[in-house]
Amino acid sequence: MPLFVLGPQCLIFDMPARGETSLSGSAQIEQALHRLNTLGSVLMIAAHPDDENTALLAYYARGRSMRTGYLSLTRGEGGQNLIGPEQGDVLGVIRTQELLAARRIDGAEQFFTRAIDFGYTKSADETLAKWGREKVLSDIVWVIRKFRPDIVILRFSGTPRDGHGQHQSSAILGQEAFFAAADPARFPEQFRYVKPWQAHRLLFNVFSFSAQQEKEAREMPNRIEVDTGEFNPVLGKSYMEIAGISRSLHRSQGMGAPERRGPSKNYLVTVAGPVAEHEAFDGIDATWARVRGGDSIGKILSEAVRTFRSEQPEKTIPLLLKARPMIAAAIDDPWARVKLAELDEVLALLSGLWLDATTERYAALRGSVVTIHMEAINRSEFPITWSGSLVFQNENAGFQIGAGVMRDPLELAYNEPHQDKSAWKVPQNQLYSKPYWLRKPHTADIYEVDQPEWIGLADTPPLLTARFELNFNGTSVTLDRPVHYRYVDPTGGELTRGLVIVPAVAVNLPEGVVLFPSEAPKKIEVELKANAANEAGELHLDLPQGWHVEPASQPFHLGDEGSEQALTFSVTPPRAQSEAHLRAIATTKDGDISSGLTVVAFPHIPTQVLFPDAAAKVERTDVKLTARRVAYVMGAGDQVPEALRQLGSDVTLLSAHDLAERDLSSFDAIVTGVRAYNVRPDLRANQQRLLDYVHGGGTLIVQYNVAEGGPFGGHRSGELAHIGPFPLEIGRDRVTVEDSPVRFIQPDHALLSYPNHITEHDFDNWVQERGLYFASKWDPQYQPVLEANDPGEKGLEGGMLYARYGKGVYIFSAYSWFRELPAGVPGAYRIFANMLSARGQR
Numbered sequence: 001m002p003l004f005v006l007g008p009q010c011l012i013f014d015m016p017a018r019g020e021t022s023l024s025g026s027a028q029i030e031q032a033l034h035r036l037n038t039l040g041s042v043l044m045i046a047a048h049p050d051d052e053n054t055a056l057l058a059y060y061a062r063g064r065s066m067r068t069g070y071l072s073l074t075r076g077e078g079g080q081n082l083i084g085p086e087q088g089d090v091l092g093v094i095r096t097q098e099l100l101a102a103r104r105i106d107g108a109e110q111f112f113t114r115a116i117d118f119g120y121t122k123s124a125d126e127t128l129a130k131w132g133r134e135k136v137l138s139d140i141v142w143v144i145r146k147f148r149p150d151i152v153i154l155r156f157s158g159t160p161r162d163g164h165g166q167h168q169s170s171a172i173l174g175q176e177a178f179f180a181a182a183d184p185a186r187f188p189e190q191f192r193y194v195k196p197w198q199a200h201r202l203l204f205n206v207f208s209f210s211a212q213q214e215k216e217a218r219e220m221p222n223r224i225e226v227d228t229g230e231f232n233p234v235l236g237k238s239y240m241e242i243a244g245i246s247r248s249l250h251r252s253q254g255m256g257a258p259e260r261r262g263p264s265k266n267y268l269v270t271v272a273g274p275v276a277e278h279e280a281f282d283g284i285d286a287t288w289a290r291v292r293g294g295d296s297i298g299k300i301l302s303e304a305v306r307t308f309r310s311e312q313p314e315k316t317i318p319l320l321l322k323a324r325p326m327i328a329a330a331i332d333d334p335w336a337r338v339k340l341a342e343l344d345e346v347l348a349l350l351s352g353l354w355l356d357a358t359t360e361r362y363a364a365l366r367g368s369v370v371t372i373h374m375e376a377i378n379r380s381e382f383p384i385t386w387s388g389s390l391v392f393q394n395e396n397a398g399f400q401i402g403a404g405v406m407r408d409p410l411e412l413a414y415n416e417p418h419q420d421k422s423a424w425k426v427p428q429n430q431l432y433s434k435p436y437w438l439r440k441p442h443t444a445d446i447y448e449v450d451q452p453e454w455i456g457l458a459d460t461p462p463l464l465t466a467r468f469e470l471n472f473n474g475t476s477v478t479l480d481r482p483v484h485y486r487y488v489d490p491t492g493g494e495l496t497r498g499l500v501i502v503p504a505v506a507v508n509l510p511e512g513v514v515l516f517p518s519e520a521p522k523k524i525e526v527e528l529k530a531n532a533a534n535e536a537g538e539l540h541l542d543l544p545q546g547w548h549v550e551p552a553s554q555p556f557h558l559g560d561e562g563s564e565q566a567l568t569f570s571v572t573p574p575r576a577q578s579e580a581h582l583r584a585i586a587t588t589k590d591g592d593i594s595s596g597l598t599v600v601a602f603p604h605i606p607t608q609v610l611f612p613d614a615a616a617k618v619e620r621t622d623v624k625l626t627a628r629r630v631a632y633v634m635g636a637g638d639q640v641p642e643a644l645r646q647l648g649s650d651v652t653l654l655s656a657h658d659l660a661e662r663d664l665s666s667f668d669a670i671v672t673g674v675r676a677y678n679v680r681p682d683l684r685a686n687q688q689r690l691l692d693y694v695h696g697g698g699t700l701i702v703q704y705n706v707a708e709g710g711p712f713g714g715h716r717s718g719e720l721a722h723i724g725p726f727p728l729e730i731g732r733d734r735v736t737v738e739d740s741p742v743r744f745i746q747p748d749h750a751l752l753s754y755p756n757h758i759t760e761h762d763f764d765n766w767v768q769e770r771g772l773y774f775a776s777k778w779d780p781q782y783q784p785v786l787e788a789n790d791p792g793e794k795g796l797e798g799g800m801l802y803a804r805y806g807k808g809v810y811i812f813s814a815y816s817w818f819r820e821l822p823a824g825v826p827g828a829y830r831i832f833a834n835m836l837s838a839r840g841q842r
């Protein structure tokens, strides 16, 4: 009876042998057999989710059977979310999952560095200084040394041609990493796990932002062409069609893309290594010949490819079993390691072997016992026995749970389900299941990762992995499966989600920022939710001296699992301006808990559970507001309404019906949310009613909208044609440096003096940027109020325009209120309060 222990591969997560895929049946098997017989690899490097050339990834992964990877330096945290209010860390989690979903379509693998997308910047120097050049370089080198690509493809040139400073940086660092990965003197601490690696060739896949750049690309010397319009009859699609499906999964970026047919030219230019004259793999032997003794392995696998019959897939198994010991004999070669794991997964495909490991619930508490059900079904006539199983924990380099050995090997008869069971007592010190890159506090620019061997991984390894020990007619084969929760959603059908460890009581602070615009006390509500029955304890708020909380603590008792209770505290701020951090702490029999629970659920990605700290920023700063009743037209999603409530206004969200029918005259001000004119046809349809409201004495504040034909594409022309009462054109100008100076064009302008006197200090401590999509042209009836610019550029006056119209006021403001208000920037509150109070300014 085999008592097996964990192999060394658990120490360092080798790349997955079983990437999940959108394919099944004989198309999947044919792809897998070709892949097994191809030993070439290509790694694409760029800065963001959506920078990748998806068609080229699909071409190499699905068309050429190469091992293909995309290394995105960041997770896209700084972008604009088109499907909800999530920003920053949570947006990074959503985009990570969108990229993984896209890779399941195009067949490539996904990697990231620790770098954070801190927002748009025009400069590579700013980017590299913020990230820490050596840190991000070391991460790229690490991924190259682990992945060992033959070809590295850059998406950008490393020059201002690339636009975004993070694009430029991805090419500057990618080029440096190409050489540094091969240099034994660089990052020697990595050699505990990997060896130096010299990729054969570095290519630039020309990214063209304009027709002019497109023309330049066609004229570049030494370029080779790849036609991703080629049709793949096994898949029934061209690589461009696959790319359209894959790319459309970038939903948070509004990246819906066409599935193009017909030819599609891509250009690749050699940057380093021998010049490619015909194709990217010129001079690279992507066959088994590159492994010692590989010729005979390649012959057997070629025969497997040639003789595979989709109606009798198990007939191909003996050929694979013949090649297997030969590959195992060459296991010192990293290629053999990769291919052995791949081969074992192909055996499962050929036998229709179903292996699954599930738990009874998706969440578990510290100290509880999790039962793991393993199931195996052989859906072929090929003789397979199940000889053992075990479950291990991926934290701490693979901690084995129980011996998990079966007494008698089970013969897996055709289509007969067989089960095994294991149990795990969750340790009292088990971490809550945070994504690995969010476990430690981080700056706005780079993550801190505790386990260096996890750097580069797209996602956190599953908490538990089940290992199945099988025997294919005399040959031992080991296959791993993540332990997950499998369930049926009435509208979504059968789904899975990862097993997570949750706090017994989730402590949620609904507001991330609490503003005290005066000395008056404010109520702060804390929401408790039970993840187990009969949880009880005491809740208190932790605040520094000078802040006063009533009561000092409150008892709570939650009944059934899932029950909720809200407890309210009264907080009195200090008299003077002050900023502090508040923490809510529940003391229970199992210790102190100060974590909330947020579920991120979208139909296009697996459900994610996050555990934000039960902490908030409290801000005492004087802000006067004369507007009480404020209406908000939500656009693509932002957190501005909560911020306006913090100011003390009563905020109403306007529905399509409200816009069309409701009497608007009772509102002191109406505010349109970010990109509201881009995404709300009902807003555009009722623009005249809004302008009439202004004419009659109201105040309308329009936040930024994306210029038509902007990077998100697809906007119908004319969308923004009537955005103001007088002609106004929105351009692409941005001010990206968050501390760049802002000048007052008319220092005594009403907007800068009533009811709050605005000074340059109100532009202190802004985050990420000043503003975006400034107006580029406007009628003289608008008065520009502020001027700002990035270093070395000309001043831009189109960020804040003020116009009187009839008895009211219209304000266009493309400053980044949607970032500054939720971040608790005091000056942003004061300026926004003045805009809302414009009605009282005359």
Ligand SMILES: [Zn+2]
Residues within 6 Å of the ligand: 047, 048, 050, 051, 164, 167
């Ligand atoms: Zn980008």
